[in-house]
Amino acid sequence: MSTDLFIKGVNGVLVCQESYACGGSDEAAFECDECGSLQCIRCELELHRQERMRNHDRIRISPGHVPYCDSCKGDGGVANGGRLRAVVRCQGCKINLCLDCQKRTHSGVSKRKHPLTAYPPSKPAEKNCSTGDEQLDALKAKLEQVTSFLLVDEKEDMQVKDEEEFVRKLGCRPEELLKVVSIFGNTGEGKSHTLNHTFFLGREVFRTSPTQESCTVGVWGALDPLHKVVIVDTEGLLGAGTNQGQRTRLLLKVLAVSDLVIYRTHADRLHDDLFKFLGDASDAYLKHFTKELKATTARCGLDVPLSTLGPAVIIFHETVHTKLLGSDKPSESAERLLQERFRKLGLFPEAFSSIQYRGTRTHNPPTDFSGLLRSVEQQLDNNTTRSPRSAGVIYKALQALSECFSGEIPDEHLASNSFFPDEYFTCSSICLSCG
Numbered sequence: 001m002s003t004d005l006f007i008k009g010v011n012g013v014l015v016c017q018e019s020y021a022c023g024g025s026d027e028a029a030f031e032c033d034e035c036g037s038l039q040c041i042r043c044e045l046e047l048h049r050q051e052r053m054r055n056h057d058r059i060r061i062s063p064g065h066v067p068y069c070d071s072c073k074g075d076g077g078v079a080n081g082g083r084l085r086a087v088v089r090c091q092g093c094k095i096n097l098c099l100d101c102q103k104r105t106h107s108g109v110s111k112r113k114h115p116l117t118a119y120p121p122s123k124p125a126e127k128n129c130s131t132g133d134e135q136l137d138a139l140k141a142k143l144e145q146v147t148s149f150l151l152v153d154e155k156e157d158m159q160v161k162d163e164e165e166f167v168r169k170l171g172c173r174p175e176e177l178l179k180v181v182s183i184f185g186n187t188g189e190g191k192s193h194t195l196n197h198t199f200f201l202g203r204e205v206f207r208t209s210p211t212q213e214s215c216t217v218g219v220w221g222a223l224d225p226l227h228k229v230v231i232v233d234t235e236g237l238l239g240a241g242t243n244q245g246q247r248t249r250l251l252l253k254v255l256a257v258s259d260l261v262i263y264r265t266h267a268d269r270l271h272d273d274l275f276k277f278l279g280d281a282s283d284a285y286l287k288h289f290t291k292e293l294k295a296t297t298a299r300c301g302l303d304v305p306l307s308t309l310g311p312a313v314i315i316f317h318e319t320v321h322t323k324l325l326g327s328d329k330p331s332e333s334a335e336r337l338l339q340e341r342f343r344k345l346g347l348f349p350e351a352f353s354s355i356q357y358r359g360t361r362t363h364n365p366p367t368d369f370s371g372l373l374r375s376v377e378q379q380l381d382n383n384t385t386r387s388p389r390s391a392g393v394i395y396k397a398l399q400a401l402s403e404c405f406s407g408e409i410p411d412e413h414l415a416s417n418s419f420f421p422d423e424y425f426t427c428s429s430i431c432l433s434c435g
Contacts, residue, residue, distance in 0.1 A: 003121075012040055013115070014025060014027065014061065014065065014067065015026040015028055015038075015040075016028050016034075016038060016040035016043050016062055017037045017038050017039070018037050018038075018039050018040075018043040018047065018296050019043070019374075020043040020046055020374075021040075021043045021045070021046040021047075021370070021373065021374070021377075022040050022042050022043055022155070022201070022377060024344065025185065025381055026040035026041070026042065026043075027040060027045065028061055029041045029060065030044040030058045030059065030060060030061060031058065031059050031061055031065070031067065031068075032044070032047075032048075032056050032057070032058045033056070033057050033058075033059075034053075034056040034057065035047065035056060036054070037322055038061070038067060040059075041139075042226070044058065044369070045139065046434055059115040064120050066085045066086055066087075066120065067085070067086055067096050067120045067358060068084070068085060068086065068096070069084050069085065069086045069096055069097055069098035069101050070095040070096050070097070070353075071095060071097055071099050071101040071104075071105055072084050072097075072100075072101050078287065084098040084100075084101075085098065085119075086098055086119055086178070087102065087118065087119055088102055088116045088117060088118050088119040089116065089118075089119065089120065090102075090106065090111075090114050090115075090116055091114065091115040091116070091117060092111070092114035092115060093111070093114060096119075096125060102116070102246075114183070115320075117333055125215075128194065139201065139226070140201060140203070141376075142225055142226070143200050143201060143203055143205075143225075143226075144201065144203070145171065146171070146205050146222055146223060146224075146225065147205065147222065148205050148206050148220045148221065148222040148233065149169045149220065149221060149222070150219075150220055150403065151218070151219045151221040151232070151398075152218055152219040152250060152253075152254075152398075153217070154217050154218045154220040154235065154246070154247050155246060156246050156249065156250050156251075156253075156402060157402075158398075158399060158402055159218075160244055160395070162395075163391065163395045163396070163427075164192075165391040166391055166392070166394075166395040167391045167392070169221075170221070170222075170223040170230065170391055171223055171429040172225075172228075172391055172412040173224070173225055173389060174340065174391065174392065175390060176228065176390065176391070177228070177387075177388035177389060177390060178223075178228050178229060178230050178388055178389065178390070178391060178394065179228070179229050179230070179259040179260070179380055179386070179388050180229070180230045180232060180258045180259050180260075180394060181199075181224075181229050181230070181231055181232065181258065181259065181260045181261075181262065181366055181380075182231075182232035182254050182255065182260075182261055182262070183233060183234060183261070183262045183263075183264055184234055184237070184251060184255070184261060184263050184264070184271070184277070184366075185234070185236060185237065185263055185264035185265055186236050186265070188236060188239045189234065189235025189236065189264050189265060189266050190205060190208075190264065191216070191233060191234070191264050192206035192208045192216055192233050192260070193208050193234065194264050194316065194340065194367075194369065194372070195231055195233055196208070197229055197366075197367070197369045198369045198372055198373050198376065199224045199226075199227070199229070199373075200222075200224070205222050205231075206220060206222065206231075206233045208383065214405060216233055216234070216235050216236065216277055217235055218232055218250075219232060219233070219235070219236075219250060220232070220233045221233075226339055227376075227377070227380060228388070228393070230394060232254055232258065233249075234251055234254055235250075235251075236249055237251075249405060251281075251370050252281055252289070253398060253401045253402060253405065254398075255285065256285060256289045256310070256397070257295065257394060257397045257398050257401070258311045259311050259312070259379075259380070259386045260311055260312050260313075260379050260380065261311050261312070261313045261352075262314050262316050262376070262399065263277075263278065263313060263315045263316065264316050264318075265313070265315070265316070265317055265318070266318050268319050268321050268322040269315075269322060270315075270317060270325065270341070272345060274315070275341055275342055275345050276345065276347065278341060278347070278349050278352070278355070279345070279347030279348065279349050280312065280347075280353070281349075282310065282347075282348070282349040282350055282351035282352060283351075285310050285399070286310075286351045287351065288405070289401070289424050291403075292400065292401060292404050293397065293401075302408045306422055310351035310352045310353045311352065311353065311354065311386070312352065312355075312356070312379050312382075312385070313349075313352050313355045313356065314356045314357075314358050314375050314379065315338070315355065315356070315357050315358065315378065316359075316360075316372050317357065317358070317360075317361070318359070318360050318362055318367055319359065319360075320361070320362055320363075323361070324359035324360075324361055325337055325338070325357055325359055325374070326357070327359075334357035334359070335355065335356060335357055337357075338355055339358055343355075348402055351408060351417065353385040354379075356375060356379075358371055358375045360420055362371070368413050383404055422429040
């Protein structure tokens with residue numbers, strides 16, 4: 001378990017030191033004696049769902065809570081194995097210290113000048129003997145209110161009439177700042193299932209089906225209230241049906257408004273189609289969408305600029321019979337191997353801010369989505385490329401792209417070698433005079 005602890009702001013807000021289910025930035029809500037760490041609601045819940053940790057004693061942190069000394073050996077007569085409550089936090093060493101340990105470890109010349117933050121006098125904490133079931137029930141109750149809704153149909157027509165309806169369907173506040181996570185992949189790969197288990201504790205927010213017919217037609221949205229993220233489910237690639245050109249073009253519009261894209265594949269080996277889709281999407285994004293996103297910012301008077309750099313991508317690869325990418329080449333990272341594969345195919349996905357590999361091998365079901373969730377949370381915590389924005393800004397961007405890139409696509413363009421040929425984004429009408 002991690003022993004580091006962070007204090008944010010002048011009020012000394014204690015932050016989770018586990019980073020097991022969160023990105024390490026959530027406010028701490030529990031202290032577990034046996035884990036020896038402060039934990040946010042999500043980490044406390046996920047850690048103590050494990051059988052071996054289910055009966056750990058935890059205390060609920062209240063305002064003014066003081067953590068234990070990280071260095072304390074004690075005299076054996078003090079509760080919690082002889083550890084004392086801290087009186088200061090050393091910002092240089094990033095540890096909490098009781099008075100004796102502070103004098104013992106920071107009396108030397110090198111550490112004497114370390115900045116210290118004093119804690120308020122410690123108060124007895126209320127024991128919480130819950131096994132985490134109460135927190136799980138509270139979280140489930142919150143997710144019970146979440147429902148998905150059709151955002152854009154397969155003909156690229158918006159099914160939400162304005163920003164107010166979008167906010168109402170999401171169930172968020174108009175001023176609440178959000179990010180967008182979308183999922184792509186071939187039909188039948190389990191995209192909706194992945195979203196349900198990664199963000200909604202397995203609850204069927206997005207419809208799944210065991211039948212051969214695709215159960216996701218068009219683009220569906222829902223709000224993950226815990227991460228403050230708009231989750232977007234998309235129609236699978238290589239599916240049967242009409243309007244294939246328009247359906248494919250719709251995917252790029254979703255990609256353009258996303259902060260993070262999950263590409264889900266269940267193939268035992270990564271197929272060339274995956275790399276070609278991302279490579280072609282990158283080219284089309286840079287050629288057609290960056291200009292329109294800039295124009296949308298100016299035209300709509302948005303106070304939050306829309307990034308001209310595309311989203312981050314996580315390739316979520318689940319295997320059964322084969323090893324994960326890079327597992328037999330410890331000297332090379334999986335991301336390095338991905339870039340090499342792109343290069344061999346003559347593809348350069350420069351539009352994406354990053355491309356990350358996250359694999360899981362499922363010997364026995366169910367699939368483990370915890371690694372994917374941790375990667376997603378790390379990406380969501382990164383605001384260097386794209387910052388959170390209101391639901392209204394997200395809606396305006398998608399609406400602008402829908403108005404700019406629309407119309408029927410002639411059948412002759414469907415035979416193109418590219419996933420996103422130029423004809424999908426240019427006017428098909430030809431002037432009889434000048435051609």
